[in-house]
Amino acid sequence: MNYKSTRNNDVSITSAQAIAQGLSPEGGLFVPESLPKIDGDFVKALCEKSYADRAFDIFKLFLTDFTDEEIHYCVNNAYADNFDTENIAEISHLLQGTYVLELWHGPTCAFKDMALQILPYLLTTSAKKTIPDKDIAILVATSGDTGKAALEGFKDVEGTTITVFYPEDGVSDMQKRQMATQEGNNVFVCAVKGNFDDCQNGVKAIFTDKEIIEQLDSANIVLSSANSINWGRLSPQIVYYISAYAELVKNGEIEYGEKINIVVPTGNFGNILAAYYAKEMGLPVNKLICASNANNILTDFINTGVYDRNRPFYTTVSPSMDILISSNLERLLYHLSGENTQLINKWFTSLKTEGRYEVTDDVKAKIQELFCAGCCNDRETKAAIKDCFDSYSYLMDTHTAVAYKVYNDYKKATGDNTKTLIASTANPYKFGAAVFDALKGDAAGLDEFAIIEKLEEMTGTTIPQPLAATENKAVRFKGVIDRSEMPKAVLDFLKK
Numbered sequence: 123m124n125y126k127s128t129r130n131n132d133v134s135i136t137s138a139q140a141i142a143q144g145l146s147p148e149g150g151l152f153v154p155e156s157l158p159k160i161d162g163d164f165v166k167a168l169c170e171k172s173y174a175d176r177a178f179d180i181f182k183l184f185l186t187d188f189t190d191e192e193i194h195y196c197v198n199n200a201y202a203d204n205f206d207t208e209n210i211a212e213i214s215h216l217l218q219g220t221y222v223l224e225l226w227h228g229p230t231c232a233f234k235d236m237a238l239q240i241l242p243y244l245l246t247t248s249a250k251k252t253i254p255d256k257d258i259a260i261l262v263a264t265s266g267d268t269g270k271a272a273l274e275g276f277k278d279v280e281g282t283t284i285t286v287f288y289p290e291d292g293v294s295d296m297q298k299r300q301m302a303t304q305e306g307n308n309v310f311v312c313a314v315k316g317n318f319d320d321c322q323n324g325v326k327a328i329f330t331d332k333e334i335i336e337q338l339d340s341a342n343i344v345l346s347s348a349n350s351i352n353w354g355r356l357s358p359q360i361v362y363y364i365s366a367y368a369e370l371v372k373n374g375e376i377e378y379g380e381k382i383n384i385v386v387p388t389g390n391f392g393n394i395l396a397a398y399y400a401k402e403m404g405l406p407v408n409k410l411i412c413a414s415n416a417n418n419i420l421t422d423f424i425n426t427g428v429y430d431r432n433r434p435f436y437t438t439v440s441p442s443m444d445i446l447i448s449s450n451l452e453r454l455l456y457h458l459s460g461e462n463t464q465l466i467n468k469w470f471t472s473l474k475t476e477g478r479y480e481v482t483d484d485v486k487a488k489i490q491e492l493f494c495a496g497c498c499n500d501r502e503t504k505a506a507i508k509d510c511f512d513s514y515s516y517l518m519d520t521h522t523a524v525a526y527k528v529y530n531d532y533k534k535a536t537g538d539n540t541k542t543l544i545a546s547t548a549n550p551y552k553f554g555a556a557v558f559d560a561l562k563g564d565a566a567g568l569d570e571f572a573i574i575e576k577l578e579e580m581t582g583t584t585i586p587q588p589l590a591a592t593e594n595k596a597v598r599f600k601g602v603i604d605r606s607e608m609p610k611a612v613l614d615f616l617k618k
């Protein structure tokens with residue numbers, strides 16, 4: 123199976139090329155030229171398999187230029203004892219017919235691990251096939267979760283290095299600690315004076331700096347990124363939706379063929395797009411419910427067909443969803459417009475120049491057939507955490523709480539009783555201060571660790587080991603630099 127670009131239908135490349143390149147030269151995203159289909163036999167066969175073996179069966183449909191051996195190498199290294207549960211993703215029951223898919227059992231306690239634990243293997247395998255003899259230097263600008271997950275994924279992976287820049291005052295104390303104590307011999311972390319945009323613009327400038335690229339090329343190094351538009355990050359996310367469905371069948375919660383709703387707390391539209399792909403492949407899914415925080419650009423888009431980023435940006439208690447440009451939406455629009463690259467080019471040029479676009483009535487109707495959307499503010503998010511804990515003794519993080527609240531609103535408004543899977547994207551301790559506050563804990567005078575210890579006492583839950591461990595780990599990376607110093611920092615690190 124080959125891959126096309128959302129902005130140019132003449133592009134046709136292998137999956138290894140798509141993963142190694144990341145982005146198509148004209149700015150489009152890579153998409154499979156057709157979606158493989160799965161049926162009842164396929165899903166039933168998954169029931170008795172491990173997560174890694176389920177991933178193997180699904181990747182085999184997409185990575186047709188990889189050998190079985192290569193796919194086994196990737197999935198067996200990615201989904202092993204680096205997760206704190208043998209199942210890799212766990213399903214918790216909230217109440218009859220409502221399930222929480224916990225995607226945060228990996229080393230950094232956020233769902234980014236589901237993709238970033240396998241991306242290094244997919245990327246190095248792809249690079250071997252397409253650009254042999256080169257080392258890959260990953261550059262990441264992060265507002266928190268991605269940076270840490272990418273560091274854990276790439277640490278000590280042969281043939282790679284990873285550099286992460288984060289805004290000095292733009293990440294939580296826990297996130298900063300997680301990154302500053304990162305282990306591994308091929309990693310470099312640095313804080314930048316400024317906000318996330320400064321970091322991101324600094325990284326983008328390095329990617330297009332001819333002089334740097336030439337210097338690195340002569341050292342046999344190519345730059346690459348680990349952000350969520352790479353097909354190597356999106357495809358692993360399809361796996362857990364199909365796997366979760368198989369698990370529900372296996373446990374007798376649903377019969378094969380029974381449709382379920384899927385609710386996803388959404389930012390860049392990657393996670394929910396993976397659920398859409400699973401549905402289009404044949405997984406029995408009813409509605410895809412897109413949940414946003416106060417940055418509700420997707421709620422408005424799904425309800426009106428107008429995407430308009432000319433609006434205030436809010437900093438919320440669910441920071442990983444504080445996004446006004448949902449890059450992966452481009453893939454959905456490509457498929458729903460009948461692969462109309464002309465329309466895609468028009469819309470995304472308009473987004474760049476005017477900050478808005480409006481899709482056709484036909485595309486809007488298709489979106490509304492597939493998706494429902496809702497949003498909530500911080501007060502409602504915190505109330506949802508408390509309500510869920512009081513009602514079901516289940517502690518959720520701020521992002522998952524947005525999904526929980528939006529789902530409850532949906533259920534009230536529609537009366538839809540279809541069994542429902544809520545994607546849970548972070549362990550509650552990762553956003554411990556906000557969760558503690560939601561439960562009316564008094565944090566006065568307490569630091570991050572004291573707060574999560576109190577939270578543990580208060581709820582009878584357990585601080586995950588990787589977060590607890592950061593308290594006593596040595597801080598390796600203390601550097602804080604100006605944006606203008608980023609290129610030099612990268613070169614100094616890579617030329618060592």
Ligand SMILES: *Cc1c(COP(=O)(O)O)cnc(C)c1O
Nearest residue numbers: 388389390391392393442547548
């Ligand atoms: C990244 C992230 C999200 C948003 O996921 P998208 O794929 O960007 O929509 C939600 N919750 C958490 C905890 C995240 O880290």
